[in-house]
Amino acid sequence: MIDDNDKIKVLIADDEVEFASTLATRLNLRNFSTTVVNSGQQTLSAVAKEQPDIVLLDLKMPDLDGLEVLAMLREEHPELKVIIITGHGSFEMGREGMELGASDYIMKPVDLNLLIEKISDICLGSKKDS
Template identity: 40%
Template sequence: MSSEAMTVLLVDDEPDFLSVVARRLERRDITVRIAESGEEALAIVDTHPVDAVVLDVKMPGMDGIETLKRIKAAHPDIEVIMLTGHADLEVAISGMALGAFDYLLKPADIDELMFKLRDASRGRLRT
């Protein structure tokens, strides 16, 4: 089964998490960009095309909800999957009201993440 070319932006303030998830996605033929802050994520989506963003809710500085609002305002066609710990689940769900495509609990299962990314990519192609 071939995978469509997809570029994903991972946004999290934990470098170890970013490198592990990036490696796992790259093994599945996904092009990965990484950002360690909301500000860095906004700079990337403004200058590089991405199909989907996997965005941590809880980050220092600009949090995931504010980053989501700004991504959706500037790039409404980019699908965003919120990534959250159990304590922030309600925040992630409220992010869906602001335009997030879906959410995942940390630690994210890579197969579940791939399923949601493919789903998000298909939704983007229909619009």
């Protein structure tokens, strides 16, 4: 189990403020450390400031879409783990995200247990390798 000093740092990037806030609360209750941003530009700034272990990235945001943000993150932080979360996208957009380097994707409404499993597998798997 991860102790308090080694919580998985999750950046939630979603323009649906209520969804992002609720997801952050639910993850915090399960021993994750979360930060919430609500635009593509805020996502890039937050990652540059303090790189999280993983980004939960919405595809549809008002300034930059998730695929644009993902492409920029790949250039600056190629090792950063990203899970695409979308209620607007399709299987094809999720697959396009995977081709751009996302670790996985999940559709809204989000199954919290599935999301936690994916985050843990991706982050703890990579920590074991390093």
